Amino acid sequence: MLLEVNNLQTYFQTSRGSIKAVDGVSIKLEQGEILGLVGESGCGKSMTLLSLLRLVPHPGAIVGGEILFQGGDLLKKSSREMTRMRGRDLAMIFQDPMTTLNPVFKVGEQIRESLRIHNIFNQSRFSERKRLKQEKERVIQLMEETGIPSPMDRYYEYPHQFSGGMQQRAVIAIALSCEPKILLADEPTTALDVTIQAQILNLMERINRSHGMAVILVTHDLGVAAEFCRRIAVMYAGKIIEQGLTDEIIENPLHPYTQGLLRSIPHIVPDKPRLRPIRGTVPDLLNLPPGCTFLPRCDYAVEVCKEPQEMRDLGNGRLVRCARYK
Numbered sequence: 001m002l003l004e005v006n007n008l009q010t011y012f013q014t015s016r017g018s019i020k021a022v023d024g025v026s027i028k029l030e031q032g033e034i035l036g037l038v039g040e041s042g043c044g045k046s047m048t049l050l051s052l053l054r055l056v057p058h059p060g061a062i063v064g065g066e067i068l069f070q071g072g073d074l075l076k077k078s079s080r081e082m083t084r085m086r087g088r089d090l091a092m093i094f095q096d097p098m099t100t101l102n103p104v105f106k107v108g109e110q111i112r113e114s115l116r117i118h119n120i121f122n123q124s125r126f127s128e129r130k131r132l133k134q135e136k137e138r139v140i141q142l143m144e145e146t147g148i149p150s151p152m153d154r155y156y157e158y159p160h161q162f163s164g165g166m167q168q169r170a171v172i173a174i175a176l177s178c179e180p181k182i183l184l185a186d187e188p189t190t191a192l193d194v195t196i197q198a199q200i201l202n203l204m205e206r207i208n209r210s211h212g213m214a215v216i217l218v219t220h221d222l223g224v225a226a227e228f229c230r231r232i233a234v235m236y237a238g239k240i241i242e243q244g245l246t247d248e249i250i251e252n253p254l255h256p257y258t259q260g261l262l263r264s265i266p267h268i269v270p271d272k273p274r275l276r277p278i279r280g281t282v283p284d285l286l287n288l289p290p291g292c293t294f295l296p297r298c299d300y301a302v303e304v305c306k307e308p309q310e311m312r313d314l315g316n317g318r319l320v321r322c323a324r325y326k
């Protein structure tokens, strides 16, 4: 197992109380696998990814659990070790490319900087000039690989001269520059047009295949996850509420929340008569119902749902947190 996250807890201590943004999340990721992490906005997807990199913003903090990467617990690493691992072992792509790109530096130079930080061409027998040449060649190669046209010219352009889709390609090139074992992609296509979205997802899929790099794709769109991921974990109010192989989740969603998400996607179930959004809204994490957090929105709620629900293991990697399944 490449990555095994056990009972991860990331809380925010605020003046109004403790917010359990990530509340006991457990996920596994195999070498080269694509896992989708799906859920409505505010359910803790980004904080889960940031926790994996130990980059949770203040006043948030990881308060429990373990993050086993190739067997070693990332939560026990020194901050120096973590810095070395970021980018090289786990790289992240953010929703907004300008989170990563610096507007005042040339795009090619920014990709090259990433190679340099991680000492990709640190052969001391090479002169600085030789090293620079190697780095530049690699940048051009990365730009070609991520589908940036005329990379020789584009190398010298600034981020604002790139379209949104091209900026995201540059960010992917940066993420790929160190050939990480895991790519964490946080809504990488949400800011883009539908056609560009598909191009970027195809690009990531191609890279996943050619490099055997594992991907965790975070998206609020179950449709996107269904097309792209082998397995899906559905998150609600800080917890995973269902997990399984994509085909099984789509054909036979078990949790009422997953069923609701599926009903609200137009293109997956074309034969269904009409779209039905999930009623109600995402709960306030400061004010969660004591039992099943989905209870206020659930059509199947019964008395027992007023108690907290454990994750049930149905075998074959299928997990669900709902009282309807014994």
Ligand SMILES: Nc1ncnc2c1ncn2[C@@H]1O[C@H](COP(=O)(O)OP(=O)(O)O)[C@@H](O)[C@H]1O
Residues within 6 Å of the ligand: 012, 014, 019, 021, 039, 040, 041, 042, 043, 044, 045, 046, 047, 048, 057, 058, 059, 285
């Ligand atoms: N800076 C912050 N201060 C307090 N709470 C926060 C902060 N950032 C995030 N949270 C809490 O963490 C929850 C999960 O956030 P996030 O992981 O960004 O959700 P998602 O990515 O699924 O939309 C939010 O609903 C919010 O309650």
Ligand SMILES: [Mg+2]
Residues within 6 Å of the ligand: 045, 046, 047, 186
């Ligand atoms: Mg988010």
